[in-house]
Amino acid sequence: MKHLLLFALVFEITTSFAQPKNLVPVQVERWGRYEITLKGPSEGNPFTDQWVKAEFQQGARRFSVNGFYDGDGVYKIRFMPDATGEWTYTTKSNHKALRGKTGAFVCTASGAGHGPVIVAGTWHFKYADGTRYYPFGTTLYAWTHQGEQLQEQTLQTLAASGFNKVRMCVFPKYYTYVEEEPALYPFEQSGVPMQTGGQAKWNWDLTRFNPAFFRHLEKRIDDLAKLGIEADLILFHPYDKGHWGFDSLGEAADTRYLQYITARLSSFHNVWWSMANEFDFIKSKPRAVWDAYTKTVIDNDPYGHLCSIHNGSVYYDLWKPLFTHASVQNGSAVADFGRAILLKNALFKPVIYDEVCYEGNITQRWGRLSGEEMVHAFWQGIIAGTYVTHGETIESHPGDTLFWAKGGKLRGTSPPRIAFLRKIMEEGPGPLELADMWKDEQTAQADTNYYIIYFGKQMQHDWVFNLPKKNAPAAGARFRVDIIDTWNRSISPVKDSFELAQPDGYRVFDKQLKKIQLPLRPWLALRIIRVENKKQ
């Protein structure tokens, strides 16, 4: 599949303590990762006692990049160069062993990597190199906290899927279907856990991070990058229930954590910051903290990665310029025609319906969409110029991992249909918008040469060729039509072609009022593509 060709570059170059001079300069691909490694003090608490950063420079451009303590007396500063050519750096620190280090490297053109995803044209996305990016995400909240074998299986599943974004939590999750202890924790323990009534009571030292935990997370983010998958990284979530207490560390520890993780991860080109999942369900954090937390992330990320906050039942202030896009939970918004567009038009930024309930068969109603409903949600989103994220909560046999929680295998019927839609989008000329947004909720267009009409559940024996007058090309334009069966993944070209007559009211028809025969099935769409006019 196409996306498998997008092997992202994850070059990690380590410079050891001092940059040798007059040698062939170190090379890093554009949007790859350059890493300075410095030896420094390990006594006291290096996490809080020391700070180190570097100023990277190319011509007049300067990036101030925070470093971090990686344990065992090792300090690192990571940088993602966004322009080819020579870069130099100088380190700064409160400790003499870490400051005043200088060096240089050469940034080369990227190979297959497209760089980070950025916002393009108000409502859509592209890679930094200009390649179009349409988010087709899935949900894997706690996949990195499972056994290694399961994590590898998850990666294999992703490699064979059509997903190009994963919503995943930094902190482990304690919730129905996911109650296992992870192998690694983000903080050091300050003593032996106390057993109280059979449950461990954790004594975290919130001033000391566990570098192994973060190195593992980084490996998995790089694994996703190799598959061309963006890591929509959830920095806080409410699924703790007092078990580890990671949802209620307090403002000082939260802020230290945000500074630490942004220092470690901002140089990863495929990272997106999701400030929270269901922020409003994290009862220990008042609404007022989220602006400050988001500013901490933004201020410590030199590259401006995509940044959002995801709601439970009450939205955050999605319009705030802090957020590059809206990450919305609301299944209803993509359950039927005429809905998905409403939020988008008010926000003037991309909208991703990042939780629309999950394809599944569990008791909870948010986990029992049919595959048809999930695929329909994706089509509803895409024709309105918005995006939708998948999740799966299928338990076919006792002990099945639910993909949404732990990863493992996908069992649902929607993923191949979602991949099919992604392929259609990537073959098309650009993102879709409703052509006549308040009067025709089915007809989308990329431009005047390319339309998609989605019929949803509606079945009909035939369809008279017609388009909205609004944003249509002039009379005489010729089109061909493909009948798309969104469920059976077939594309059937119609042999005839169609020529626009003069508008009739608010519609334009084929000048001979030609019809297309349609199979009497639901979930059909039409792809209508401009063709050259025949010679007279």
Next chain:
Amino acid sequence: MKHLLLFALVFEITTSFAQPKNLVPVQVERWGRYEITLKGPSEGNPFTDQWVKAEFQQGARRFSVNGFYDGDGVYKIRFMPDATGEWTYTTKSNHKALRGKTGAFVCTASGAGHGPVIVAGTWHFKYADGTRYYPFGTTLYAWTHQGEQLQEQTLQTLAASGFNKVRMCVFPKYYTYVEEEPALYPFEQSGVPMQTGGQAKWNWDLTRFNPAFFRHLEKRIDDLAKLGIEADLILFHPYDKGHWGFDSLGEAADTRYLQYITARLSSFHNVWWSMANEFDFIKSKPRAVWDAYTKTVIDNDPYGHLCSIHNGSVYYDLWKPLFTHASVQNGSAVADFGRAILLKNALFKPVIYDEVCYEGNITQRWGRLSGEEMVHAFWQGIIAGTYVTHGETIESHPGDTLFWAKGGKLRGTSPPRIAFLRKIMEEGPGPLELADMWKDEQTAQADTNYYIIYFGKQMQHDWVFNLPKKNAPAAGARFRVDIIDTWNRSISPVKDSFELAQPDGYRVFDKQLKKIQLPLRPWLALRIIRVENKKQ
């Protein structure tokens, strides 16, 4: 009808030049209007040469209120007291004849008047005295620019209707169906209009307002107040087509106009500021001016009247704190279930769908809703906790005034049904919200004692009593049900009563699974009201 009893108080007290002392103090009802009249210079250009204002004081509270020149050497300062008791004032001016005037009056309790409408509880409205206000508006863009007889007929029509808000333009309108010259213009002419090709070319002196124009507007706003109707006053609109040029006066003249009209009208309790109709269609004003214009209005309105801006096809930044509520054009948002709520939940302010197309029979598609579609739009809005505004474009015979444009008579089928809905709302305990917003788009509740379920087009022979579990009262709660025919305006009580069982999944049923027989008609709703539990 109930709203006719809400005769708003419009007391206008004129003090002549100097306040006599040791007499019975002048009395003004709360939210009435106190007016200081001063004689000052008439030479030069008093509109631009002089300024006058007054500081009104009661205890520690002070209001700085701008005055205005009313022609013939007369200057006025108007004040709407919002608290009973004695108020004093002192005038300030750049001219000695106008400054240092002092006086006092006594504000008495209001009679029937409820005061200005304000925002209540994030998404709704109330009057300043706490009385609930549900906007049920209509559209009368150019009614004050028609002949006096037609204006009087419009007022008679409104008096007999259920509307309690009118969207109306300050400037006359030049557009299809409305091309007559008004009797009065807002500016003085600086010379005789030049005839060029049969069309008058106007020579406005944009530094001199025409007080008669504004006095007429004020009379009509007071006429609406007497009917309990809010004047949603549109300060700018695009319907000029280069005829008078009132849509493109330039920023300096626009700002003078805003200062003048806010000085004249802020003391009118029933005024709302609508910065524009279809702001994005006013091509002469870049988007950037609207924040500044809105700030001018807010800064010159001491009372914080409701303030909004209405869009054509592209919204303004509705979330900005400048705007007390969202005034939205979008018929699609209330054309079907599950839509109206989406914008509201993102904006955290009241949403009024102020233009949803019009009931009518004209060629343009925005003017050809059926009465059924218009009434359905109102119900869609109200069950989602939003509000909808009516407009009528019916031309039954050539020469008919279209109510939307000129006023006159209402000819449509929707107004009595809208009045019926208003009556239902005003009899209820409070505004509605969807009880289970993303899973049940039909069931609204004011609280756990009061539900409205709206079925729209759906017809069914019977209905098994059930409510969403979410936000439902505990098992054992008893309810009675009224079957509402929203089109035929009937309310039929169901003889039986219903008792909630324990929840079954996400719904709660009557403990005997009782059903209600329904007439096989569309446009039905149910009103479900808690009753006292019977003694066992």
